[in-house]
Amino acid sequence: MSGALWDSRIPPTRPKPTRGGTWRALRRGIPLFLMIVVCLILLLITRGIERLLVGARRPWSSVFPRFVSRNALRLLGLRLTVTGTPMRQHGVVVANHSSWLDILVLNAEQRVFFVSKAEVANWPGVGAMAKAAGTVFITRDRSHAAEQKAIFENRLKLGHKLLFFPEGTSTDSLRVLPFKPTLFAALFDPQLRHECWVQPVTVRYIAPEGQDVRFYGWWGDMDFGVSLMDVLKAAPQGRVEVTFHDPIEVASVKDRKELARRCEVAVRSGLPPTPVEFEGA
Template structure:
């Protein structure tokens, strides 16, 4: 019986991915004709929520995303994007080679993803161009580890994109993400997307699970003090996330509170680094 359920979920998942392609086609054509990307936040958010539903992802959120802030999160899986996308309207910045990924690259492009070449300078140049959007009230999210982890640790944060908030005018809000069982407090070993993981194989593993629990903590925002160094800002955000994850791991039977309101805030999400997990950002 469980096998039949997994097959049914897999079939529905493929239909959902296909529906994304069908919806993307007219939007892509219209965007080309108009000469600019089309913003479809409601459609993108629906797509994220439906994907999470089909994968039986149960999201528990504490705190609220700060509008017009630099959101800084630890990175565990490509699932981070639809999980965050159910609560924050997000555009993404990914490696240029992601554009060539079958289906995923097409969906990402239609959703307004900006594709960049490898290298810190280019990433910073593109991110700086997004600063105007932040000043208009949108929110920028970065995954400054530059790769994914198994969730047991948070790697060093690359500081370069913290330059966007270095002058103190943009608040920085750390975001802690953990794929953890709410009862046992154990991390889910199948949720991380690591190394040479294959997207299709990862999806296959996920549909065989009864549920995938994830906890998202939008932590207290802070502003850069005068003459702050980017490295200091990166370290502060890193420490905040690490402390939150450590506290949550030790709080058996005390998962973060109920989901927040489904009212999303506009966002521009940037993934830093050269790992492919920052790329599977279909929206």
């Protein structure tokens, strides 16, 4: 793949309107919205109880994101198939990043806390939900690197399984960009290195029949609302495949760059080669 140079501004071809699309979007969207609101309220109440009893740990409130994710995929009609098993070891999960749907897909099979860019915290609605779910927000400013590394290490020491996207951006779902080693650095802290593992995960989207193969991709300046409505209206719906690769013991790896490379190779192995017509798109 020529992922290192990929910076496409060409969105996927919009699907043609289908009969009953608006009704389908309402039938899926309204229950989805109500479920999110109810579970968000319950999560906030549970989190308040957790603060009083167990402080920063989240043994009970972390149940809600997984419940919402599994049922959101069912409401959308997006079939999920899984190969492999989420690791039981302490550590982090890394995956390729293709779509806003990744949050639902990766939350559906395991309890994880996402690591996200700081801007997401200020997004209307989404930011509030991300904060409530325990998302770790980071900036790309090197002046904050030490502070963010400390936050990262603290969450891992609490036993939280963190999930981040080493590509640093989302793609068209057809490729894997080079993994950045920055966030892997926290795992080499002396107190963490000999007890942490990293599990690479590949997320592969299969577009609905007859649609652009990049149907589920969401990248660049693409509008979230437009993408959401396209997914809500889709009939038939496509599917998504998740592959949990063998976990990597951090203590067995020389440094963060080697760890990033090994994870990238594993994640890329779960995707087919990029179609020629999209190789440089």
